[in-house]
Amino acid sequence: MxxxxxxxxxxxxxxxxxxxxxxxxxxxxxxxxxxxxxxxxxxxxxxxxxxxxxxxxxxxxxxxxxxxxxxxxxxxxxxxxxxxxxxxxxxxxxxxxxxxxxxxxxxxxxxxxxxxxxxxxxxxxxxxxxxxxxxxxxxxxNPFVWAGWAGDRERREADPSRGYAYTLEERTDFDPVHSRYTDTWWQADRPDEAITQVGRCxxxxxxxxxxxxxxxxxxxxxxxxxxxxxxxxxxxxxxxxxxxxxxxxxxxxxxxxx
Structure with a gap:
């Protein structure tokens, strides 16, 4: 952890x-x-x-x-x-x-x-x-919905007027054996600095x-x-x-x- x-x-x-x-x-x-x-x-x-x-x-x-x-x-x-x-x-x-x-x-x-x-x-x-x-x-x-998101990619554009100062990208995956999601984020201009959270469903x-x-x-x-x-x-x-x-x-x- x-x-x-x-x-x-x-x-x-x-x-x-x-x-x-x-x-x-x-x-x-x-x-x-x-x-x-x-x-x-x-x-x-x-x-x-x-x-x-x-x-x-x-x-x-x-x-x-x-x-x-x-x-x-x-x-x-x-x-x-x-x-x-x-x-x-x-x-x-x-x-x-x-x-x-x-x-x-x-x-x-x-x-x-x-x-x-x-x-x-x-x-x-x-x-x-x-x-x-x-x-x-x-x-x-909930494992059923997280499993459905496996392989999804999303890009969220910066919107400073709403408090979002960074353009971010996200990749989601799911391990069906251990019932765990992985949710990885990075700044669009810094792909080598990705960070990941992992959670048990x-x-x-x-x-x-x-x-x-x-x-x-x-x-x-x-x-x-x-x-x-x-x-x-x-x-x-x-x-x-x-x-x-x-x-x-x-x-x-x-x-x-x-």
């Missing part, structure tokens, strides 16, 4: 001015938390908090938030720090935190490292951070197996904003097969559905 700091620090420099504000996506996540958990306020831990903008949207709603980010993006997140928001630049595999959180969030990032790494993180959530009866909200990468069935023995159990699946009845037949499900590159897993401390 040595690539993590460099990848997110570099991409943070590339598109931070465009996506580091508190907008519809961030406030949508705060609203989603309210739908799943109730209005609160809560003590919330956000892992992989990036620019801190989702944490800021949560703090806007009166929650007390601790945001943990390993990359240089944490420095940008500090602009949102205040009485209800604490930002830590640290590794969530090693950071020491007091625990007792009502909610732990990990948006758009779960899957870095091995299955053993994911279980280690899930055990930390259940055993160290989440209070009994608490809830974790975790975005999980989990089908809902794989996720349920991964959770065994972690102290967390799957309560809900949300795909494209809709609650999925995971006990029903979903043959041909269009969102999971073709649209949603990630889905939200609502995890309950010690089992039990919300």
């Amino acid at each position: 040595d690539w993590v700091r460099d990848f997110y620090s570099t991409t943070g420099r590339w598109w931070g001015p465009a996506i580091s504000g508190v907008g519809d996506r961030e406030r949508g996540r705060a609203e989603l938390l309210a739908q799943v958990c109730g209005a609160g306020p809560y003590r919330i831990l956000e892992l992989g908090a990036g620019f801190g903008n989702t944490a800021a949207a949560l703090a806007e709603r009166g929650h007390e938030v601790t945001a943990v980010e390993i990359s240089d993006r944490a420095e940008q997140a500090q602009r949102y720090a205040g009485p209800r928001l604490r930002v830590l630049r640290d590794d969530f595999y090693t950071v020491e935190l007091p625990g007792g959180y009502d909610v732990v969030c990990y948006f758009n990032g779960f899957g870095i490292g091995t299955d053993a790494d994911q279980r280690r993180l899930l055990r930390r959530i259940a055993g160290e951070w989440l209070r009994p009866g608490g809830t974790a909200l975790v975005d999980v990468m 989990y089908s809902p069935a794989d996720l349920i197996l991964l959770l065994e023995g972690t102290g967390l159990a799957l309560g809900q699946l949300r795909v494209d904003g809709e609650v999925l009845d995971r006990h029903a037949d979903h043959a041909g499900h269009p969102a999971l097969l073709r649209r949603a590159h990630e889905y939200l897993a609502v995890l309950q401390h010690g089992g039990g559905a919300p």
Whole structure:
């Protein structure tokens, strides 16, 4: 996982001015938390908090938030720090935190490292951070859509008026044996300086197996904003097969559905 700091620090420099504000996506996540958990306020831990903008949207709603980010993006997140928001630049595999959180969030990032790494993180959530009866909200990468992107290439032209100062190129691939995506980016004028992120994808069935023995159990699946009845037949499900590159897993401390 040595690539993590460099990848997110570099991409943070590339598109931070465009996506580091508190907008519809961030406030949508705060609203989603309210739908799943109730209005609160809560003590919330956000892992992989990036620019801190989702944490800021949560703090806007009166929650007390601790945001943990390993990359240089944490420095940008500090602009949102205040009485209800604490930002830590640290590794969530090693950071020491007091625990007792009502909610732990990990948006758009779960899957870095091995299955053993994911279980280690899930055990930390259940055993160290989440209070009994608490809830974790975790975005999980969907293998079916990532597999469909295998071999794709894309070029994104610079648009300084929108905060994109660099012309970038992207190449996506997928390993169907290990269910991993690779997502490689480079500045168009610097192809020899490409950087790659690698992530493990989990089908809902794989996720349920991964959770065994972690102290967390799957309560809900949300795909494209809709609650999925995971006990029903979903043959041909269009969102999971073709649209949603990630889905939200609502995890309950010690089992039990919300």
